[in-house]
Amino acid sequence: MSDPNPNLAAAAAMATEVPQAAALGFQMVSAANARGVMHAPWREDLVGDPETGVIASGVVTSLLDHCCGMAITAATGERRPTATLDLRIDYMRPAAPRAGVTVEAHCYHMTRSIAFVRAHAWDADPADPIATAQAAFMLAGPVGPGTGGAA
Amino acid sequence: MTPEDHLRAFLARAPYIRFLGMTAELAGDELTGILPFSPHLIGNTMLPALHGGVIGGFLEMTALAPLAVTQSTPRVHKTIDVTIEYLRPGRAMTTYARADLRKVGRRIANVHVEAWQEARSQPIAALRGHFMLAED
Numbered sequence: 001m002s003d004p005n006p007n008l009a010a011a012a013a014m015a016t017e018v019p020q021a022a023a024l025g026f027q028m029v030s031a032a033n034a035r036g037v038m039h040a041p042w043r044e045d046l047v048g049d050p051e052t053g054v055i056a057s058g059v060v061t062s063l064l065d066h067c068c069g070m071a072i073t074a075a076t077g078e079r080r081p082t083a084t085l086d087l088r089i090d091y092m093r094p095a096a097p098r099a100g101v102t103v104e105a106h107c108y109h110m111t112r113s114i115a116f117v118r119a120h121a122w123d124a125d126p127a128d129p130i131a132t133a134q135a136a137f138m139l140a141g142p143v144g145p146g147t148g149g150a151a
Numbered sequence: 152m153t154p155e156d157h158l159r160a161f162l163a164r165a166p167y168i169r170f171l172g173m174t175a176e177l178a179g180d181e182l183t184g185i186l187p188f189s190p191h192l193i194g195n196t197m198l199p200a201l202h203g204g205v206i207g208g209f210l211e212m213t214a215l216a217p218l219a220v221t222q223s224t225p226r227v228h229k230t231i232d233v234t235i236e237y238l239r240p241g242r243a244m245t246t247y248a249r250a251d252l253r254k255v256g257r258r259i260a261n262v263h264v265e266a267w268q269e270a271r272s273q274p275i276a277a278l279r280g281h282f283m284l285a286e287d
Contacts, residue, residue, distance in 0.1 A: 020202035023170075023191035047166045049227045056167030057230050058211060062204025066194075081195070084203040088234045 005032070008077055012036060015070050015079075024062055028070070034107045036070030038063060041100040053097040057131075060121050063103045064089060064133045068117040071105035072137060075115070081140040082115065089133045099123040101130065113139055154220045158182070161219035164227075168212055171205065175216050182220065184213030184248040184266075193243070201241030206266060210235060210278035213248040214262040218282060222255065226285035231259070233280035241275050244268050258284055 012031035015021060015038075024046065029037035040046075040055070040063045048056030065087055073079050095101055104126065105119035115137045120129040152160075158177055162168055171192070174185045186192075186209045194202025211233055218228050248266040255261075264278040265271075 018202070019191050019193040019196065020205055021194075045166045045170050050164065050166065051227070056165060056170075056208070058167050058171070058204065058208025061207040061211065061233075061235075062202060065203040065207065081197065083240070084235075084237045086234065086236045087203065087207060088232070089207075090232045091230050094229070 005077065008032070008074060012070050012073050015066065015073070018066070020062060021066055024059055026063065026066060029102065031070055031074040034071060034075035035104060036067050036074050037102065037104045038067040038070060039100060039102045042098050052094070054094045055099065055101055057091065060095075060101055060103075060131055061087075061089060063101060064105070064119050064121060064131070065135070067103040067105040068107075068119055068133070068135050068137065071107040071117050071119070072110075072115045072139070075107040075110055076139075082137040083140070085114075085136040085138055087133060087135040089131055091131050092129055095123040095130045102126075110139075115139055152223070154180075157220045157223045158216060161216055165212075167208070171209060171212070173209060173212055175213070177220070182213075182217045182250065184209060184216060184250075186246040186248075188243050188245055195240075198240055199243050201243075201246065203235075203237060206237070206241050206246070206276045207233070207235045207278070209246065210248055210264045210266055210276060211280065213266075214250050214264045214278060214280055215282065217250050217252055218255075218260055218262070218284070221252070222260070222284055224285045228260070228285050229283040231281040231283055233278055236277045237275075238277065239273065239275045241266075242268055246275065247271075255284075260284055
């Protein structure tokens with residue numbers, strides 16, 4: 001159950017330093033056992049509809065994509081470059097006005113080159129999601145001859 | 152209101168669109184979403200490449216823009232689901248996108264969007280989505 005790996009925590013925390021993640025104020029909550037949890041606080045400039053004050057779905061898209069990457073880091077134990085192949089998002093309901101969003105992603109299967117990840121997003125209660133997602137990622141191989149280029 | 156007015160109102164309405172720095176242009180009934188490059192959009196500093204979520208958000212806004220022009224109401228159309236396919240890395244340059252309203256029903260619209268950078272024949276990403284049309 002427990003996975004107290006300080007190197008993994010450090011690797012996962014680096015995910016918040018990516019420019020887009022930093023611009024959106026992403027915070028790492030946890031990374032262990034092929035799961036990652038991240039939070040995006042509500043901010044006035046990230047609102048999608050000023051009439052309701054609900055955070056934009058694009059922010060949720062970024063958080064889902066980013067947290068899936070962190071779940072892969074939590075599964076492999078290292079930061080490997082990944083490229084998103086596809087990302088499917090279902091929006092159950094809008095987030096509450098002026099509420100931040102939290103995402104948990106689970107890398108439930110991995111081959112040598114592909115990672116499969118599911119994620120869900122919520123505002124107050126994990127059991128009452130605002131969105132669910134399913135994604136596939138390409139993993140860059142270990143650095144060596146003829147590898148490392150994303151195409 | 153003219154179509155241009157509806158588009159301007161759509162772009163001005165959401166703070167998130169300003170956060171992205173997105174604009175859009177109308178040429179007749181053809182709408183092109185435009186996302187100028189900015190450092191805060193980067194998701195991979197090594198390539199460098201645009202964040203997958205940025206591309207997804209830009210595609211989704213480009214899907215909603217023509218709906219705001221043709222199905223104008225004071226209320227906002229809501230995204231039901233989107234499937235985003237990533238075809239090439241989004242480089243540190245301006246990205247363009249164009250939406251195809253595949254079906255606009257009474258309550259639901261199905262929209263396909265494709266994004267490109269240097270050449271339209273080499274798309275970097277595509278989106279298919281369903282949107283719930285707001286009622287007046």
